[in-house]
Amino acid sequence: MKRTSRDIRTANRYGVLRQIIAHSPTSRQELAAATGLSLATVATLVGELLDLGMLTEVGFEDSAGGRPRGLVAVNTSGGALIGVDIAETYVRVELFDLALNVLARANEDMRPGEIRPEQVVGHVASAVGSVVAQAGVEGARVLGVGVSVPGQVDREAGVSEYAPNWDWHAVPLLDLLSAQIAYPLYLDNPLRACAIAELWFGAARGRGDAVVVNLGTGVGAGLVLGGGLHRGVSNSAGEWGHTTLVLDGRLCHCGNHGCVETYVGAPGIMLNLLESSPGSTLLHPEDQTATIDAVARAVAAQDPVATKVVRDTARYLGAAIADLVNLLNPEVVVLSSWVAATLGEPLLHEVREAVARHALKRPLADTEIILSPIPTDPVCLGAATFALEGALNSAGPKPSGGRTAVARRTAAARSRTAPPS
Numbered sequence: 001m002k003r004t005s006r007d008i009r010t011a012n013r014y015g016v017l018r019q020i021i022a023h024s025p026t027s028r029q030e031l032a033a034a035t036g037l038s039l040a041t042v043a044t045l046v047g048e049l050l051d052l053g054m055l056t057e058v059g060f061e062d063s064a065g066g067r068p069r070g071l072v073a074v075n076t077s078g079g080a081l082i083g084v085d086i087a088e089t090y091v092r093v094e095l096f097d098l099a100l101n102v103l104a105r106a107n108e109d110m111r112p113g114e115i116r117p118e119q120v121v122g123h124v125a126s127a128v129g130s131v132v133a134q135a136g137v138e139g140a141r142v143l144g145v146g147v148s149v150p151g152q153v154d155r156e157a158g159v160s161e162y163a164p165n166w167d168w169h170a171v172p173l174l175d176l177l178s179a180q181i182a183y184p185l186y187l188d189n190p191l192r193a194c195a196i197a198e199l200w201f202g203a204a205r206g207r208g209d210a211v212v213v214n215l216g217t218g219v220g221a222g223l224v225l226g227g228g229l230h231r232g233v234s235n236s237a238g239e240w241g242h243t244t245l246v247l248d249g250r251l252c253h254c255g256n257h258g259c260v261e262t263y264v265g266a267p268g269i270m271l272n273l274l275e276s277s278p279g280s281t282l283l284h285p286e287d288q289t290a291t292i293d294a295v296a297r298a299v300a301a302q303d304p305v306a307t308k309v310v311r312d313t314a315r316y317l318g319a320a321i322a323d324l325v326n327l328l329n330p331e332v333v334v335l336s337s338w339v340a341a342t343l344g345e346p347l348l349h350e351v352r353e354a355v356a357r358h359a360l361k362r363p364l365a366d367t368e369i370i371l372s373p374i375p376t377d378p379v380c381l382g383a384a385t386f387a388l389e390g391a392l393n394s395a396g397p398k399p400s401g402g403r404t405a406v407a408r409r410t411a412a413a414r415s416r417t418a419p420p421s
């Protein structure tokens with residue numbers, strides 16, 4: 001798809017603001033050097049961001065023999081962003097200032113079988129209301145809500161096209177949410193959210209090529225290629241969890257057999273445990289989180305059953321990651337999301353050994369495999385950047401002709417939050 005001048009301006013605004021968030025305060029000259037944009041373009045973009053209240057002037061720094069350089073920084077009070085992590089077993093919401101510092105958090109657990117869209121939307125609306133109340137921000141300061149939902153999404157239309165673990169097909173998720181949430185809404189999935197979080201704040205920062213492996217109930221890979229997020233033609237790149245690992249293997253929710261997800265996602269790990277030790281007290285059949293927590297504690301206590309389950313899971317995961325290493329030749333592979341965080345170093349150690357057995361030596365020699373260093377929920381953090389990008393896009397001149405579904409929802413949300421005249 002050909003990029004319009006508006007798309008390029010939004011991308012440049014986004015790139016400049018991202019650089020300022022990472023290195024604040026900074027000068028226009030430093031921004032030009034870091035982004036590769038001309039000084040004149042940077043000066044124009046900084047002026048626009050100052051006018052939008054997203055930046056503030058913070059004084060000057062001496063330059064070698066020249067005039068002092070003006071410094072700009074993020075105006076942390078210039079707005080708030082909300083990131084929503086919808087997972088199969090919970091909804092987590094975090095509210096951020098413009099420097100992406102967390103100001104408030106809320107969690108809602110979802111019971112087994114609680115998968116209808118209206119049930120999920122109710123949890124999201126409740127948690128969003130909670131973080132806004134906790135932070136004490138005025139509604140007008142919320143620039144947008146980024147929403148991450150598992151599976152394939154049409155982010156322009158705001159539709160969850162296919163969520164296999166819930167059997168969702170073409171669910172108009174943002175329209176449902178907009179009936180209860182009076183802020184601009186932006187949709188994508190956790191693969192993109194985790195990748196952006198690592199690119200901005202984590203292990204992919206400063207790296208040209210990275211893979212962020214998302215290990216939760218579902219499994220996928222966020223891709224950073226050539227220094228930017230890789231979405232694919234239909235925003236469907238990264239569905240590595242639904243590549244075939246075992247021919248004629250376990251039945252997957254997607255309808256195929258032997259998918260990576262069925263062996264290394266939380267339900268797959270539970271099945272690994274059941275097959276290894278059918279009567280194990282570590283298994284909580286209706287509770288993924290309790291099972292993974294129990295396995296992690298048992299591994300720390302050197303329990304042989306738990307140790308074998310982690311090793312078996314890592315064998316499958318290592319073989320699948322080796323395919324990514326051979327195919328993409330990344331600088332770093334990041335293990336992210338709640339399963340990776342819970343199983344931690346023992347899983348990482350076994351995965352590194354398994355990848356070394358399967359990957360080609362040349363690409364592997366240049367690949368680091370690590371746990372995500374992000375201390376907060378990376379999906380919420382990445383989702384908040386969806387809202388930031390949307391706010392930067394909507395702040396420019398209006399496009400001619402018809403508006404997208406996202407633009408219509410944004411306008412409707414603003415009309416609901418505008419003070420009465």
